[in-house]
Amino acid sequence: MSTQVGNSANMAAQGAGSAGGNKPNIVEVRSLIKHFHREDKTVVPAIDTVDLDVHPGEFVVLLGPSGCGKTTLLRCIAGLEKPDTGSIQIQGKKVFDSDMGLVVPPERRNISMIFQSYALWPHMSAFDNIAYPLQSRNVPKASIAERVHGALKLVGIPELVQQYPAQMSGGQQQRIALARAIVSNDDLVLFDEPLSNVDAKVREQLRIELLEMQRKLGFSALYVTHDQTEAMALAHRVAIIRQGKIVQIGSPRDVYERPSSRYVARFVGTTNELNGSVVSPTGGDGTVRVSTEFGEIVAQSSSTSFKIGDKVAVVIRPERCTLSIAEPTAPIKWSGTIEAALFLGSHTEHVVRIGERTFLEWSVGSELREVGTRVWLAVAPEHVRAVTILDPTEK
Amino acid sequence: MSQSTTANNAASNGVHGFSRARQFRENITPFTVLSSLVIAFLAFLAIYPLYRVAVRMVYNNGQFDFKPLASMVDQPGLSVLLVNTVIVVLISAVISVLLGAIMAWINERTDARMGVVTDALPLVPFLLPPIAGAIGWALLLSDRAGLLNAVFRWIINGVFGTSMTEGPLNIYSWPGLIFVYVIYSVPYVYMLMSAGLRNVDSSLEEQSRVCGAGLFRTMRRVTLPAVIPSLGASVLLLVWFGMSLFSVPAIIGQGAKIEVLAVRIVRLLTFTYPADVPRALALCLFVILGVGTAYYFQSRILRKGRHATVGGKGHKVTRIELGPWKRVAQSVVVGYIVIAAVLPMVGLLLVALNGFWTPNIRWTQLTLDSFRHVLIEDQITKTALRNSLMLGVFGASIGIVAAAILALFVQRSGKGAAMFIDATIKLPAAISTIVLAVGFLLAFSGPPFNLNGTFLILLLAYLALYMPQASVAADAAASQVGRELSEASQISGASAGRTFWKISLPLMAAGLAAGWALLFVRMIGDLTASAILAGTNNPVVGFRILEVFEGASYASLAALSMVLTLVSMIVIVILLILTRRRGTTRSVRVSTQGA
Numbered sequence: 001m002s003t004q005v006g007n008s009a010n011m012a013a014q015g016a017g018s019a020g021g022n023k024p025n026i027v028e029v030r031s032l033i034k035h036f037h038r039e040d041k042t043v044v045p046a047i048d049t050v051d052l053d054v055h056p057g058e059f060v061v062l063l064g065p066s067g068c069g070k071t072t073l074l075r076c077i078a079g080l081e082k083p084d085t086g087s088i089q090i091q092g093k094k095v096f097d098s099d100m101g102l103v104v105p106p107e108r109r110n111i112s113m114i115f116q117s118y119a120l121w122p123h124m125s126a127f128d129n130i131a132y133p134l135q136s137r138n139v140p141k142a143s144i145a146e147r148v149h150g151a152l153k154l155v156g157i158p159e160l161v162q163q164y165p166a167q168m169s170g171g172q173q174q175r176i177a178l179a180r181a182i183v184s185n186d187d188l189v190l191f192d193e194p195l196s197n198v199d200a201k202v203r204e205q206l207r208i209e210l211l212e213m214q215r216k217l218g219f220s221a222l223y224v225t226h227d228q229t230e231a232m233a234l235a236h237r238v239a240i241i242r243q244g245k246i247v248q249i250g251s252p253r254d255v256y257e258r259p260s261s262r263y264v265a266r267f268v269g270t271t272n273e274l275n276g277s278v279v280s281p282t283g284g285d286g287t288v289r290v291s292t293e294f295g296e297i298v299a300q301s302s303s304t305s306f307k308i309g310d311k312v313a314v315v316i317r318p319e320r321c322t323l324s325i326a327e328p329t330a331p332i333k334w335s336g337t338i339e340a341a342l343f344l345g346s347h348t349e350h351v352v353r354i355g356e357r358t359f360l361e362w363s364v365g366s367e368l369r370e371v372g373t374r375v376w377l378a379v380a381p382e383h384v385r386a387v388t389i390l391d392p393t394e395k
Numbered sequence: 396m397s398q399s400t401t402a403n404n405a406a407s408n409g410v411h412g413f414s415r416a417r418q419f420r421e422n423i424t425p426f427t428v429l430s431s432l433v434i435a436f437l438a439f440l441a442i443y444p445l446y447r448v449a450v451r452m453v454y455n456n457g458q459f460d461f462k463p464l465a466s467m468v469d470q471p472g473l474s475v476l477l478v479n480t481v482i483v484v485l486i487s488a489v490i491s492v493l494l495g496a497i498m499a500w501i502n503e504r505t506d507a508r509m510g511v512v513t514d515a516l517p518l519v520p521f522l523l524p525p526i527a528g529a530i531g532w533a534l535l536l537s538d539r540a541g542l543l544n545a546v547f548r549w550i551i552n553g554v555f556g557t558s559m560t561e562g563p564l565n566i567y568s569w570p571g572l573i574f575v576y577v578i579y580s581v582p583y584v585y586m587l588m589s590a591g592l593r594n595v596d597s598s599l600e601e602q603s604r605v606c607g608a609g610l611f612r613t614m615r616r617v618t619l620p621a622v623i624p625s626l627g628a629s630v631l632l633l634v635w636f637g638m639s640l641f642s643v644p645a646i647i648g649q650g651a652k653i654e655v656l657a658v659r660i661v662r663l664l665t666f667t668y669p670a671d672v673p674r675a676l677a678l679c680l681f682v683i684l685g686v687g688t689a690y691y692f693q694s695r696i697l698r699k700g701r702h703a704t705v706g707g708k709g710h711k712v713t714r715i716e717l718g719p720w721k722r723v724a725q726s727v728v729v730g731y732i733v734i735a736a737v738l739p740m741v742g743l744l745l746v747a748l749n750g751f752w753t754p755n756i757r758w759t760q761l762t763l764d765s766f767r768h769v770l771i772e773d774q775i776t777k778t779a780l781r782n783s784l785m786l787g788v789f790g791a792s793i794g795i796v797a798a799a800i801l802a803l804f805v806q807r808s809g810k811g812a813a814m815f816i817d818a819t820i821k822l823p824a825a826i827s828t829i830v831l832a833v834g835f836l837l838a839f840s841g842p843p844f845n846l847n848g849t850f851l852i853l854l855l856a857y858l859a860l861y862m863p864q865a866s867v868a869a870d871a872a873a874s875q876v877g878r879e880l881s882e883a884s885q886i887s888g889a890s891a892g893r894t895f896w897k898i899s900l901p902l903m904a905a906g907l908a909a910g911w912a913l914l915f916v917r918m919i920g921d922l923t924a925s926a927i928l929a930g931t932n933n934p935v936v937g938f939r940i941l942e943v944f945e946g947a948s949y950a951s952l953a954a955l956s957m958v959l960t961l962v963s964m965i966v967i968v969i970l971l972i973l974t975r976r977r978g979t980t981r982s983v984r985v986s987t988q989g990a
């Protein structure tokens with residue numbers, strides 16, 4: 001085990017940053033489509049033309065609201081669900097290809113998976129649960145005990161080896177499931193909302209341990225969640241999914257600071273928004289002029305293909321706003337009144353009414369202002385972004 | 396991106412054929428082959444005999460032969476036979492539905508519910524196999540020698556100073572015959588009606604009562620319409636059961652000189668030489684017609700109504716307080732159990748211990764002689780017992796594992812083909828067990844199989860006959876095992892076979908054990924297939940009981956029936972203890988439902 005850990009740690013170092021050199025991608029999903037037929041005969045496009053790569057040692061998070069198709073995508077990669085068309089390659093080996101009529105069953109894909117329900121086998125002890133993948137893969141008996149104990153130590157509960165799942169707490173069950181997933185040293189581990197069933201404290205703790213373990217062992221992880229904090233904390237790259245489509249993929253910082261759409265901007269954080277339309281196309285400096293209810297604004301453009309007249313949203317993060325009594329010199333500023341002021345522990349929040357709109361402002365370590373105070377709200381031009389509106393019907 | 400995909404496609408087109416072949420090999424594992432074989436075999440066992448019945452109706456020995464169809468009208472005493480069957484089946488169905496529904500209502504909706512009794516009631520036919528029950532009641536209520544009649548006479552003569560020597564009751568009569576049919580029909584109604592009532596939210600009833608309707612008005616306007624589907628299903632099940640029931644009319648009907656279809660079919664095939672196949676087949680057609688008619692009416696009921704069957708969980712059940720009527724309600728339920736199970740067992744035991752059948756029991760001279768006779772001395776009975784036990788063990792084990800494989804297959808593939816196969820395997824037994832048994836005689840006793848008079852033909856027949864029950868038990872067990880548990884095993888690299896043996900089967904174990912016990916009891920007490928397929932070369936207990944009955948040695952008869960009852964009871968009681976401890980009574984309830 002120890003040598004393999006060493007190997008994968010190298011891979012991790014290499015994989016996390018670059019696109020993986022000449023190593024093959026761990027996962028390559030191409031043009032994947034999957035429809036479900038409901039009982040009432042309606043057709044649900046659960047996965048809609050998805051392309052996705054996972055590099056060696058990389059932690060990729062699939063983030064999206066409930067019902068957007070995250071689980072289905074994961075299950076297709078695991079082989080538990082058969083897609084309609086497209087192809088899936090795992091470690092350079094085709095495991096699904098609709099053109100070739102190729103479907104490799106899950107047990108031949110050499111991957112591990114942690115289910116939302118943990119799926120621990122109630123009739124087996126912790127030891128037997130964890131040993132099972134090794135036995136199934138014909139690992140010599142002699143080394144099984146050693147590896148199971150190694151895995152149990154790694155997840156921090158070596159004393160539970162003879163316990164049965166029914167005798168464990170939720171967090172402990174979660175750790176056994178984790179041990180079962182890593183014991184066979186697979187290069188790819190799939191996670192389906194593994195932390196959604198444990199309480200907040202344990203969740204935070206497990207998240208940190210999981211992250212440590214992934215970076216240490218170096219497996220590639222594909223992780224499904226609807227919790228954006230979890231996604232940000234864990235991911236090398238986050239893929240944001242909407243109605244079966246990946247609408248943006250990038251580092252957590254990327255998707256947070258440079259969202260390509262209002263949907264993404266809203267999903268990964270809190271936004272202040274203005275509706276507007278493009279008045280001049282994206283220039284060489286990557287900015288675009290947008291006409292809004294507050295006049296024309298020069299915003300960072302999220303797309304080079306904006307045309308004059310396109311409807312866009314201008315989004316600004318609350319923590320990028322600053323308040324002042326005196327009029328600032330910054331080019332983008334509006335005057336308004338404080339409508340509410342809240343102390344939230346780590347930061348303060350001001351709700352500022354500007355014309356018909358309210359803006360949020362967050363800052364760390366500043367005094368609360370009195371309600372009714374007239375203030376100026378300013379924001380640096382590089383933090384004002386014009387993004388596409390994917391769902392114009394949404395408020 | 397799109398360009399490289401196109402390139403990929405072009406490349407892959409070149410290796411098209413090769414990949415197909417490879418994929419084929421990769422997905423076929425020994426286990427999928429095994430389960431396909433098992434399923435194909437079950438389908439063959441179910442369909443082939445029925446196919447032979449259909450063919451034999453019009454074709455025999457290489458030429459068309461319409462004798463069976465012609466025999467539909469050309470049968471001695473046909474109209475009496477049909478009228479008898481209709482009367483027995485319908486009247487017993489009506490009474491059973493009333494009784495069963497009342498008891499279900501008492502247990503589900505009132506405060507007269509009794510825990511153990513509730514669990515035991517549906518198990519009556521398993522605790523005391525119908526053949527033993529029929530004999531027990533014959534011993535209790537026959538005209539002169541009936542033990543219970545003797546007690547009644549003693550009371551009556553004592554009170555009125557009369558000197559009755561026979562009666563007052565006679566089991567060998569129309570009421571007697573219907574009475575025993577009812578005893579064995581009530582549990583089916585009880586099961587279905589309880590399930591139906593559990594699905595009706597009692598807040599609907601409360602609503603009605605709040606609106607000022609009285610208890611009876613509420614029952615008529617709210618409760619009754621809601622359970623109409625269950626009522627329909629009960630009647631269908633009773634018609635199906637009654638048309639094929641052989642043991643009760645063979646014992647009671649014979650003495651009362653009331654012949655029904657099932658008895659005539661068996662007589663034409665086994666007690667007539669040479670067997671009169673065409674006439675028997677013609678009668679099979681009548682059985683199919685009868686059951687078909689019941690199906691038709693049931694589907695009409697289901698289609699017509701918008702029933703308030705509220706699905707889902709967590710209904711609140713408010714129990715009606717019966718007050719002084721509570722004792723009455725409870726004695727109805729207890730009375731049924733005493734009549735259906737306790738009294739006949741007492742009758743059997745007394746006659747067996749007394750050494751011969753007489754109303755004057757020699758209390759001081761009871762012996763175990765007749766038990767020794769059937770268990771040790773009588774070679775044929777010993778063989779029959781051994782055969783039945785072996786058939787029970789093998790049949791129940793094979794049946795329940797096969798049913799588990801089928802259940803998982805259907806659960807995994809879900810729709811279309813899988814459901815069709817599932818229905819195909821269960822259909823023939825659902826049409827009529829006696830017709831299926833006749834089909835086995837046609838299909839396997841002659842060439843090319845030549846299984847006549849063998850252990851194997853009985854084993855195969857039992858498997859086909861009791862597969863619906865095994866399936867219901869296995870389906871219930873499979874549905875309790877979460878899908879993710881077997882998926883986690885697949886992901887861990889386990890083959891389908893390993894997943895089945897290591898994960899699915901152990902997790903289904905409790906439910907399957909319950910199913911096994913019920914199958915075992917059915918098989919050792921079987922008379923439907925045995926009456927047609929067993930013989931002196933391959934005797935089984937049910938068949939031997941019939942033979943001894945014909946020979947009129949009642950102490951042996953009682954002893955043998957008692958042995959059969961004891962074995963059944965022990966298995967069922969062990970089952971109850973095991974499932975109660977594991978808290979899986981629910982799955983037992985569900986699995987008796989298919990019975």
Ligand SMILES: Nc1ncnc2c1ncn2[C@@H]1O[C@H](COP(=O)(O)OP(=O)(O)O)[C@@H](O)[C@H]1O
Nearest residue numbers: 036037038044046065066067068069070071072
């Ligand atoms: N077996 C199924 N049959 C029909 N529809 C399904 C099935 N599984 C998922 N769906 C539908 O597909 C969509 C995506 O589901 P899922 O992948 O589970 O979403 P998520 O994991 O993102 O919450 C949902 O609309 C869901 O209702």
Ligand SMILES: [Mg+2]
Nearest residue numbers: 067070071072
């Ligand atoms: Mg999900």
